[in-house]
Amino acid sequence: MSTSGMFADLPVDVGLAHEGERVRKPQMHIEFGGPDVKEKFELLRVKDPEEVEDGKITIVGPDVQDLEEGGSFPFGIYVEVSGEKLEVEMEGVMERRIHDFCNYIEGFMHLNQRDSIWLRLDKKAVKKGLNLEVTGKALQRLFKSEMAIIEKIQITFITDPKKVKKRFQEALEIYEGRDARARGMTDNDVDVFYGCTLCQSFAPSHICVISAQRYANCGAISWFDGRAAAKVDPKGPVFEIPKEKCLDEWKGEYEGINKIVSEKSLGEISRVQLYTAFGYPHTSCGCFEITTFYVPECDGLGVVHRDFRGQTPSGLTFGAIADSTGGGRQVDGFHGISFEYMRSPKFLQVDGGWNRIIWLPTEVKEKLKEYIPAELYDKIATEADATDITALKEFLREKGHPVVEKWVETLPEAVEAPMLEVMPVSTPSSGGITIILKNAKIHAEKVIIKRAK
Amino acid sequence: MTRQDNMGKIIAVSGKGGVGKTILASLLIRKLVTTGHRSILAIDADPDSNLPDTLGVSVERSLGDIREELIAKQSELPPDYSKMAWLDAKVLEIMAEMPSFDVIVMGKPEGPGCYCAVNHMLRSIIDSLPRRYDYTVIDAEAGLEHLSRRTTQGVDDMIVVTDMSIHGFKTAERIKNLSKELGIDFKHLYLVVNRVDPSHEKSISEKAKSTGLEFAGVIPEEKDITEYNLVGKSLLDLPESSPAVKAVGEIAKKIRLL
Numbered sequence: 001m002s003t004s005g006m007f008a009d010l011p012v013d014v015g016l017a018h019e020g021e022r023v024r025k026p027q028m029h030i031e032f033g034g035p036d037v038k039e040k041f042e043l044l045r046v047k048d049p050e051e052v053e054d055g056k057i058t059i060v061g062p063d064v065q066d067l068e069e070g071g072s073f074p075f076g077i078y079v080e081v082s083g084e085k086l087e088v089e090m091e092g093v094m095e096r097r098i099h100d101f102c103n104y105i106e107g108f109m110h111l112n113q114r115d116s117i118w119l120r121l122d123k124k125a126v127k128k129g130l131n132l133e134v135t136g137k138a139l140q141r142l143f144k145s146e147m148a149i150i151e152k153i154q155i156t157f158i159t160d161p162k163k164v165k166k167r168f169q170e171a172l173e174i175y176e177g178r179d180a181r182a183r184g185m186t187d188n189d190v191d192v193f194y195g196c197t198l199c200q201s202f203a204p205s206h207i208c209v210i211s212a213q214r215y216a217n218c219g220a221i222s223w224f225d226g227r228a229a230a231k232v233d234p235k236g237p238v239f240e241i242p243k244e245k246c247l248d249e250w251k252g253e254y255e256g257i258n259k260i261v262s263e264k265s266l267g268e269i270s271r272v273q274l275y276t277a278f279g280y281p282h283t284s285c286g287c288f289e290i291t292t293f294y295v296p297e298c299d300g301l302g303v304v305h306r307d308f309r310g311q312t313p314s315g316l317t318f319g320a321i322a323d324s325t326g327g328g329r330q331v332d333g334f335h336g337i338s339f340e341y342m343r344s345p346k347f348l349q350v351d352g353g354w355n356r357i358i359w360l361p362t363e364v365k366e367k368l369k370e371y372i373p374a375e376l377y378d379k380i381a382t383e384a385d386a387t388d389i390t391a392l393k394e395f396l397r398e399k400g401h402p403v404v405e406k407w408v409e410t411l412p413e414a415v416e417a418p419m420l421e422v423m424p425v426s427t428p429s430s431g432g433i434t435i436i437l438k439n440a441k442i443h444a445e446k447v448i449i450k451r452a453k
Numbered sequence: 454m455t456r457q458d459n460m461g462k463i464i465a466v467s468g469k470g471g472v473g474k475t476i477l478a479s480l481l482i483r484k485l486v487t488t489g490h491r492s493i494l495a496i497d498a499d500p501d502s503n504l505p506d507t508l509g510v511s512v513e514r515s516l517g518d519i520r521e522e523l524i525a526k527q528s529e530l531p532p533d534y535s536k537m538a539w540l541d542a543k544v545l546e547i548m549a550e551m552p553s554f555d556v557i558v559m560g561k562p563e564g565p566g567c568y569c570a571v572n573h574m575l576r577s578i579i580d581s582l583p584r585r586y587d588y589t590v591i592d593a594e595a596g597l598e599h600l601s602r603r604t605t606q607g608v609d610d611m612i613v614v615t616d617m618s619i620h621g622f623k624t625a626e627r628i629k630n631l632s633k634e635l636g637i638d639f640k641h642l643y644l645v646v647n648r649v650d651p652s653h654e655k656s657i658s659e660k661a662k663s664t665g666l667e668f669a670g671v672i673p674e675e676k677d678i679t680e681y682n683l684v685g686k687s688l689l690d691l692p693e694s695s696p697a698v699k700a701v702g703e704i705a706k707k708i709r710l711l
Contacts, residue, residue: 022585025550026491035546092533099538112542113535175531182532198569220524220570224533237573287569289528339528 006141011129012106014138019100023109023120030067030126032075032159034118039164041115041171044079044095052082054152057136061160064121064131075119076158076167081143083151092178094147096228101142105135114175115168132157182224185212187252187274187346193241194226195260199285199328205268206285206328207261209241211252213346214274218287219338251276251350269330276350277301277335284336286326290364292348293321294333297389298396300358300403301333301351303342308361310383313392339364343371354380355402359392376402461492461587464710465605468614469624470595473647474499476678477614478592479507479688480701481710485588486553486689488711493554494586498604500561504592505549508556509687514547515560516579520571527571537574544578555586559604580607596624600631610641610708613666616648617657626664643669643708650674670704672697 007014033040067073077098095113102110107125111118121130136155143153158164187193189212196208196216208216212223221229221238229238244256252274262270271280277292284291292301293314304318311317316324325334335348342364347353354373362382365372372380379399386392397404466478478495485493497504497512505512522543523536530536549556583589591608593599605611613628615621625644632639644666646657654671661668675697681688691698705711 020581020584022545024492024555026552096535111545112538114531116539116542118542118545178533179531185532196570198573201569216570218570219527220536220574222532225536228535228537285569343528 006145007138010134010138012108012125012134014104014106014142016104018106018108019103021103021107021109023107023122027122027124028120029069029123030064030121031072032117032119032121034072034120036072037074039074039161039168040076040117041164041168042077042079042095042098042113042117043171043174044081044091044098045174046086046088046091047080047082049082049152052080052152052154054154055140056154057133057140058154058156059132059136060156060158060163063133063159064126067159073159074161074164074168075117076156076164076171077117078156078158078167079139079143079153080155081150081153083149085149089181092182094143094150097143097146098139101139101146102135104142105130105138108135115172132159183343185223187211187213188249190223191243193243193254193257194221194223194230194238195241195264196221196226196238197264198237199287200264203283203285203326203328205265206283207264207269208285209257209261209272209274209282211274213341213344214252214282215338215340215344217282217285217289217336217338219289219340222340248273251279252346253280265328268328273350275346275348277348278332278351281330281332281335282337283328283330284322284325284334285328286322286336288322288326288336289338290336290342291318291321291325292333292335292337295358295389295392298358298393298403299406300396300401301348301356302359303357303364304361305339305364307363308383310361311387313359313381313386313389315388339367342368352402358396358401358403359386460583460607461589462610462710463583463589463591463608464610464612464708465498465591465593465599465608466612466614467593467599467605467628468595469621470501472614472616472621473672474595474614475502475504475507475592476647476688476697477612477645477672477701477704478504478590480672480691480698481705482508482554482590483689483691483698484701484705484710485590487693490587491553492585492587494582494589495554495556496589496591497556497558498591498599499594500559501595502592505556505558506685507682507688508551508554509689510549510551510556512547512549512556512558515558516544516547516575517560517562519543519547520575523571536571537578540571540574541578544575544582557582583607597627597631600628600635600637603635603637606635606637608639610643611639612643612645612669612708614645614647617646617650617653622660622664625666629664629666641667641708643667645669645672645704647672648674669707670700672700672704 099110102108107122107130109120139155140153143150158167194210199206210216210221210223210226215222226238230240241260242256243254247253247255258271261272269283272282273280274282290303290305292303293312295302295314302312304312306318308318321334325331325336341347354376357380359381362384365382379401381392381395385395466474468474482493482495495504593605599605613625615625629642644661644664646661649657649671673696677695678697
């Protein structure tokens with residue numbers, strides 16, 4: 001980006017070189033927002049052309065030079081843009097650029113987003129003439145030069161505390177609407193998914209596939225985080241996965257996913273279906289927030305989270321279940337997932353979704369209350385209802401859980417527990433090697449492990 | 454910490470637990486402050502240390518705390534809310550900002566959950582911090598873990614502190630050997646001997662040279678420091694006449710800190 005000419009009339013320099021500058025407290029002239037100020041926001045809206053006066057900058061309240069040095073003030077930035085190709089859906093992405101562009105300005109620090117923004121202006125830069133008027137000019141030129149689809153742009157800065165308060169409430173409502181739209185975004189709406197290999201250091205065959213409706217297992221990376229990370233560092237551990245041909249929409253199988261998973265797992269995993277815990281489930285790393293466990297006696301799935309200290313009705317703890325599926329494997333019914341995925345409409349849809357869930361800890365039940373179908377809420381057992389299989393079956397039968405309909409008279413006794421593949425799994429803390437045994441059944445009278453000499 | 458372009462000088466102080474790493478780190482910072490430097494970052498990377506206390510500042514929250522906070526609330530954050538930006542602001546929020554230096558505390562090591570993704574984000578933020586300062590001084594974790602965890606790999610100069618015990622010297626040699634084994638290439642690897650009794654100074658200096666580390670000097674045993682530490686007084690307030698302050702002044706010269 002060449003900035004020399006474009007900003008020559010401004011009293012401070014504007015350009016990429018200033019990105020990442022931090023204004024330390026002793027150098028700061030004033031601060032807008034930040035942890036000590038409750039009301040602050042930044043908002044970008046797409047408007048009709050007649051509502052936007054290109055180049056207009058409005059400052060509601062005092063500008064920088066009229067505010068007391070050293071203070072922290074309530075603040076709002078309201079950017080309105082118009083353009084033939086602009087869509088409301090782009091507001092969030094364009095709004096994030098306010099952060100980048102502010103940081104291009106010499107002596108201007110911008111941190112965080114939305115109603116958490118934290119801005120600092122450097123003393124020297126203010127002395128040179130940096131104020132909101134100048135900031136507005138820089139932002140307008142940067143927006144228009146970096147995003148050609150913006151035809152008109154006007155910016156309003158609000159520093160009058162009363163006005164900030166009022167506009168802050170409006171901003172919160174707009175964020176809420178945007179969140180509702182983002183939560184409603186489906187895997188069909190997007191062209192790319194994201195992959196993450198951060199956990200490969202201890203789960204060498206694991207690749208997280210992050211779709212709009214399936215969060216990373218660790219709960220830390222949403223589709224939006226994936227998009228942001230891949231943009232900053234496309235060759236990094238978080239990268240784009242083009243969806244390519246959809247092989248099975250119901251199960252969530254895509255050619256693009258299978259290709260990348262085969263490649264990045266060095267052939268270990270060849271197929272992944274996103275919305276099921278059986279057959280070709282998404283692999284489990286070691287970081288998952290929650291794991292499912294299959295209870296053959298009930299033909300249902302239990303769910304247990306990392307913080308649950310007790311035993312599940314199967315007699316296994318979170319740790320034991322995690323060990324049996326972690327490390328980048330596909331184990332039927334034992335499936336590492338995130339809380340956010342349990343809020344998704346795609347949540348294990350192939351297996352029956354919530355209708356297949358028979359047990360979960362109280363804490364999880366409370367946390368996900370509004371996402372559990374109302375008619376099922378009382379039919380799913382917790383540790384207060386059942387701590388062993390007999391009690392669990394009794395509870396499910398009594399409450400009329402959907403899985404009960406499928407129980408054949410003889411089924412519960414006749415089903416043999418599926419053989420769990422037990423493999424040595426390397427854990428994050430230990431070194432050593434991972435041994436992968438394929439289709440192995442090992443029968444042994446006795447196993448002796450000796451210390452190497 | 455990974456070395457990036459345009460960074461100021463990064464110095465780490467390590468050694469066996471209890472040998473006086475924090476004292477040396479504090480007095481190096483004191484030296485920088487008193488010679489007029491105004492852009493210093495102090496990183497307390499020892500979960501069992503108290504660098505903020507010896508610098509006379511209070512730091513309530515650590516990086517460990519904000520990592521926990523993010524893990525706990527990540528599923529409540531709005532879908533398109535950038536966690537990286539959230540962390541970036543939190544890092545500044547938990548920093549103590551003093552007139553000449555900032556202090557950040559790493560805090561407790563990872564808990565039982567797995568934080569790959571969050572740690573990855575946090576690490577990239579921490580790695581970029583020294584770029585914004587002329588000097589970064591790290592009070593490293595005691596022992597060798599900081600090497601295998603690669604928290605000190607972007608460091609220019611590593612100063613290993615030992616007391617007069619053979620155990621401290623052994624740790625120093627292990628740090629040298631392990632960093633070589635792991636391919637961590639410090640520009641200089643120095644040795645400083647703390648709590649030295651003047652009558653032993655000569656034999657100590659010979660012993661120090663035999664370790665293969667560059668010998669940067671000794672710090673005498675000083676009653677004042679013990680007293681300051683006892684009441685929690687900042688070591689930055691030690692008088693210029695203090696023998697330890699003078700000794701660290703000499704060390705600073707030797708390692709071409711200024």
